[in-house]
Amino acid sequence: xxxxxHELPEPSRIIRxxxxxxxxxxxxxxxxxxxxxxxxxxxxLHVPEHWEIPISVSGVDEGTITLTIARVGVATxxxxxxxxxxxxxxxGPFGRPWPVQTLWxxxxxxxxxxxxxxxxxxxxxxxxxxxLTLLYGARNPSLLLFRDEYEALxxxxxxxxxxxxxxxxxxxxxxxxxxxxxxxxxxxxxxxxVVAGPPIMMYFTAKTLVEMGLPADRIFVTxxxxxKCGIGLCGHCRIGDKYICADGPVFSLAExxxxxxxxxxxxx
Amino acid sequence: xxxAKKLSWQDIVSALKALENEGYxxxxxxxNRWGDWLPERWIPDEAPEGFLNYYFPFLKEAVFPTEEPxxxxxxxxxxxxxxxxxxxxxxxxxxxxxxxxxxxxxFFMGRFFPDSRYRARRRNLFVIVMACQVxxxxxxxxxxxxxxWARKGFDIQIYPCREGWLAEALTSRGAELISPYADADRDDxxxxxxxxxxxxxxxxxxxxxxxxxAELNEWLGLRCFRCGACVWLCPTCTCYNQSQFGKDGVxxxxxxxxxxxxxxxxxxxxxxxxxxxxxxxxxxxxxxxxACVGCGRCSVGCIGYAAMExxxxxxGSRTT
Numbered sequence: 001x002x003x004x005x006h007e008l009p010e011p012s013r014i015i016r017x018x019x020x021x022x023x024x025x026x027x028x029x030x031x032x033x034x035x036x037x038x039x040x041x042x043x044x045l046h047v048p049e050h051w052e053i054p055i056s057v058s059g060v061d062e063g064t065i066t067l068t069i070a071r072v073g074v075a076t077x078x079x080x081x082x083x084x085x086x087x088x089x090x091x092g093p094f095g096r097p098w099p100v101q102t103l104w105x106x107x108x109x110x111x112x113x114x115x116x117x118x119x120x121x122x123x124x125x126x127x128x129x130x131x132l133t134l135l136y137g138a139r140n141p142s143l144l145l146f147r148d149e150y151e152a153l154x155x156x157x158x159x160x161x162x163x164x165x166x167x168x169x170x171x172x173x174x175x176x177x178x179x180x181x182x183x184x185x186x187x188x189x190x191x192x193x194v195v196a197g198p199p200i201m202m203y204f205t206a207k208t209l210v211e212m213g214l215p216a217d218r219i220f221v222t223x224x225x226x227x228k229c230g231i232g233l234c235g236h237c238r239i240g241d242k243y244i245c246a247d248g249p250v251f252s253l254a255e256x257x258x259x260x261x262x263x264x265x266x267x268x
Numbered sequence: 269x270x271x272a273k274k275l276s277w278q279d280i281v282s283a284l285k286a287l288e289n290e291g292y293x294x295x296x297x298x299x300n301r302w303g304d305w306l307p308e309r310w311i312p313d314e315a316p317e318g319f320l321n322y323y324f325p326f327l328k329e330a331v332f333p334t335e336e337p338x339x340x341x342x343x344x345x346x347x348x349x350x351x352x353x354x355x356x357x358x359x360x361x362x363x364x365x366x367x368x369x370x371x372x373x374x375f376f377m378g379r380f381f382p383d384s385r386y387r388a389r390r391r392n393l394f395v396i397v398m399a400c401q402v403x404x405x406x407x408x409x410x411x412x413x414x415x416x417w418a419r420k421g422f423d424i425q426i427y428p429c430r431e432g433w434l435a436e437a438l439t440s441r442g443a444e445l446i447s448p449y450a451d452a453d454r455d456d457x458x459x460x461x462x463x464x465x466x467x468x469x470x471x472x473x474x475x476x477x478x479x480x481x482a483e484l485n486e487w488l489g490l491r492c493f494r495c496g497a498c499v500w501l502c503p504t505c506t507c508y509n510q511s512q513f514g515k516d517g518v519x520x521x522x523x524x525x526x527x528x529x530x531x532x533x534x535x536x537x538x539x540x541x542x543x544x545x546x547x548x549x550x551x552x553x554x555x556x557x558x559a560c561v562g563c564g565r566c567s568v569g570c571i572g573y574a575a576m577e578x579x580x581x582x583x584g585s586r587t588t
């Protein structure tokens with residue numbers, strides 16, 4: 001990152017809050033480092049009267065970034081109480097991004113689950129076109145994120161396929177976990193895969209992709225749920241001799257398998 | 269090494285006085301009335317007779333406090349809390365702690381993002397190591413290459429010898445401090461090292477590639493009381509957590525990896541839900557990453573017999 005302070009947050013005003021789904025909100029925040037953010041990177045977000053949490057960036061516009069956040073813990077519950085106009089703190093961006101240059105010009109399969117679409121959203125916009133396939137699943141139709149963007153993506157040629165674990169009367173699409181959208185034809189027609197979502201979803205998706213013939217060094221995942229300090233110091237995200245927040249959070253599956261071998265506990 | 273010198277006790281006293289004149293607060297081990305050694309303001313001609321080492325790693329504490337406020341929101345700006353970076357000189361620091369300091373130097377200043385708070389304090393820290401003549405209880409510093417003399421992490425290292433003292437400098441500011449004194453032969457330093465090593469048998473074998481031993485981890489995990497003593501006492505443990513400080517401030521505090529909460533993710537999931545896995549994580553760090561200096565403090569402080577001493581004895585690698 002730049003010479004901007006990596007230790008001290010800058011004040012960031014909430015410009016807009018959007019309810020994307022029950023328990024999931026997008027916050028549009030002012031941020032001077034907006035033009036340094038690369039797809040897959042994260043920022044440290046300071047929540048008033050609490051502490052900082054690492055959050056991946058789901059959108060960038062001039063002078064602002066967007067963070068799409070699920071309310072799951074103490075800090076995010078407090079964050080959901082801050083209204084538009086409220087002041088938060090931001091520092092970053094941090095971490096190894098998705099390998100955009102490697103993926104450019106290749107046929108890319110993005111598999112996202114639930115709020116895992118947020119860390120891939122910038123990448124999807126970057127690669128948007130006929131060479132991109134996006135398989136996206138959520139627990140139910142109301143939890144599908146960024147629904148207003150699907151049409152535009154399809155217009156650009158993106159092969160977008162949706163699924164939900166359990167549908168309702170209005171749902172006419174596929175029902176089942178996201179791996180039910182995978183088949184050997186889909187996998188073999190792509191050069192690379194990008195996977196983001198809950199750990200168990202990433203584990204089974206990556207496993208299925210390998211079984212269907214995609215090499216482990218052509219599958220990329222994000223281990224961002226491990227991160228805490230974001231600058232490789234606090235130690236919480238250490239696996240073997242790697243620090244997920246600074247060496248990652250994006251890794252190839254081949255790297256993850258090597259980490260798993262020397263890891264105490266679980267990687268996924 | 270930047271020079272070998274012969275010193276008398278009076279030379280050492282005058283060097284410490286020179287440091288005081290440069291604005292350093294010179295700290296030396298002093299036993300309190302309960303028998304604990306603490307770093308206190310140095311008093312000339314008061315030698316720390318019988319000092320082995322501090323129970324608490326004060327050298328680490330000087331650069332990385334157990335708890336410190338980081339920043340706070342003031343109006344619409346975030347402001348840092350100033351780190352306590354007054355000039356301090358530790359006289360009679362021990363080789364294991366200096367070695368640990370070299371490790372934390374690399375960790376905080378030589379990797380992804382330098383830690384400005386650590387760096388501010390480290391720049392103003394002068395370390396005078398006194399090589400060890402007697403091993404500490406439960407220590408294995410020779411095997412960890414951190415004793416009885418230090419290879420790194422100091423400004424000056426002093427060795428006892430028959431004629432008085434020998435000194436070597438590792439940094440330019442150390443070399444400058446001892447430059448007025450008589451030169452010694454480098455062989456004298458080598459002899460002094462060999463002499464000290466005779467009293468420090470290498471009792472354990474440390475491999476940087478420890479084979480994972482699930483049964484050992486489970487045994488250690490069952491014995492661990494999750495008190496965190498081994499972490500508070502370890503001169504190389506640097507893991508920390510952030511939490512609220514005051515109304516709008518944030519502090520960092522050391523966070524023992526043997527606590528369940530250390531491994532908890534947002535939403536309550538845990539990457540290492542069992543104490544055996546947390547033990548594995550700790551020993552992987554201490555040996556795999558190379559963060560153990562063999563000071564033995566964790567074994568002295570452990571109430572459950574789950575620290576290094578137990579690790580080696582259970583592993584069967586102790587040779588004496």
